Amino acid sequence: MSAQSAQTQKNSDQGKRQPLLWLFAPLAVALALTACGKDEQAAGAGAPPSVGYVTVKAQNIGLTTELPGRLQAYRVADVRARVPGVLQRRLFEEGSDVKAGQQLFQIDDAPYRASLQSAQASLAQAQANLMQTKALAERYQPLVAINAVSKQDYDNAVAAQRASEANVLAAQASVATAKINLGYAAVTAPISGRIGQAYVTEGALVGQTDITLLATVQQIDTLYVNFTQSATEVIKLQQDVRSGRYKVASDGSIPITVILDNGQPYSEPGHLMFTDWTVDETTGQVTLRATVPNPEKLLLPNLYVRVRLEQIQAENSFLVPQQAVTRAATGDTLYVVTPEDTVEPRQVVVGGRNGQNWVVTSGLNDGDRVMVDGFQKWQMAVSGAMQAAAAQKSEEPVVVKVQPVPLDTQPNTAPAGNVPAAQPASGTPSADAQSPSDAAAPAAATEENKS
DSSP: OOHHHHHHHHHHHHHHHHHHHHHHHHHHHHHHHHHHHHHHHHHHHTSOOEEEEEEOOOEEEEEEEEEEEEEEEEEEEEEEOOSOEEEEEEOSOTTOEEOTTOEEEEEOOHHHHHHHHHHHHHHHHHHHHHHHHHHHHHHHHHHHHTTSSOHHHHHHHHHHHHHHHHHHHHHHHHHHHHHHHHHHTEEEOSSSEEEOOOSSOTTOEESSSSOOEEEEEEEEEEEEEEEEEEHHHHHHHHHHHHHTSSBOOTTSOOEEEEEOTTSOBOSSOEEEEEEEEEEOTTTOEEEEEEEEEOTTOOSOTTOEEEEEEEEEEEEEEEEEEGGGOEEETTEEEEEEEOTTSBEEEEEEEEEEEETTEEEEEESOOTTOEEEEEOHHHHHHHHHHHHHHHHHTTOOSOOOOBOEEEEOSSOGGGSOTTOOOBOOOTTSSOOTTOOOTTOOOSOOBOOOOOOO
16 A cells, blocks of 8 residues: 555544544533532532521510401581571681581571560569569568458468569570570580581571581591400400410500501500400400590591400510411421521410511520521522432431521510511521511511621
8 A cells, every 4th residue: 555545544534533522522521510510519518508597585475466447536526506597607617627615607696686685575574573572572561460451462462472583583594595595506516626528508597397417526636446356266365364374464454556558557556445245146246445546637537447456465485487487287387596506396386476476385495596597598408418318328317507697686675566577697688588388477686696
């Protein structure tokens, strides 16, 4: 074979091997990237997942209940025409605040002035007759003793005097009645409050056949809140208090908070007045009434609201953010960060709610660290550890060490029912703040970050 033929054969072999190299090149790159990814994953797997927690403290906590209610004016007074006549003037601005005794309307009072003058004239006549009969009786009194006049004439004079006295009293009553009717022509406000629209206009004949309604005044600087609660719940609360499980407020005063339609609490706190112990036979509900201040007139009568109240208190209990608790038919569960910085489940008893927090009455100890953030990272770490244990066919329990991160403020020190949302120690909300039950309720804040 010549040299030229050998060179041709060599080039042909290289041309056949070159496509094979291009075929295996992507596979080699993929294997290299996979190996690199495994190294990074292994490096990342060594760092424990960060979880947020709150340190709970035993305290006496009020259990809050929210019930539907309706606002009612503290006082309502109808302004009516008490005497018939033509309405001459309206002396107020509709929708304004009025004072008790302030004149609102003026009815034509000319007939009542004439009636008063007539009554006064009758009184004067009766008084004149009384003077005459009294003088005659006094003149006869010494004469009857000496038989200058008969006893019959004297008795008639005394009777005439007494009749005249009665006529004077009747005339005085007529004058008083005439003055009252004249006063009714000036219609005044029966109470202080806010007046609504006028139901009649000037020139209308009012009070002719009935007591005409002219306007309505409502006192709304304080309002009643009427709401209902199931009789079964009321009885259960009484049983819990008698058994010692819960207690009522020490001073017997039960505060209430009005929740508006937008979900925001009204700024002024109210107080429960009484509970009606009569059960509605159709609904099985018991009516409760509270009062709430309304100095700025923001609340209006007949407005539907929700009422949040603390009827009882749980002693030695714990405030826990709602997102930390998984509630199921089998029981309530949360996760506690152990002293070894591992996470373990804990069965607890939730007695009720306080604001945006659950009140745990059993299952926790003072100083326990309750996990409230980082559930997803922790579950991923547990899942990875379980897969690794399964691959190694290990029968040992899987324990994942975590890096606990305290949150900023403590729920125990926050006002009941107004606990701020939990934030990570860095001040930036975590994207992993989901509970095992995917609860979206805001967390209560925890202790200061000491790290």
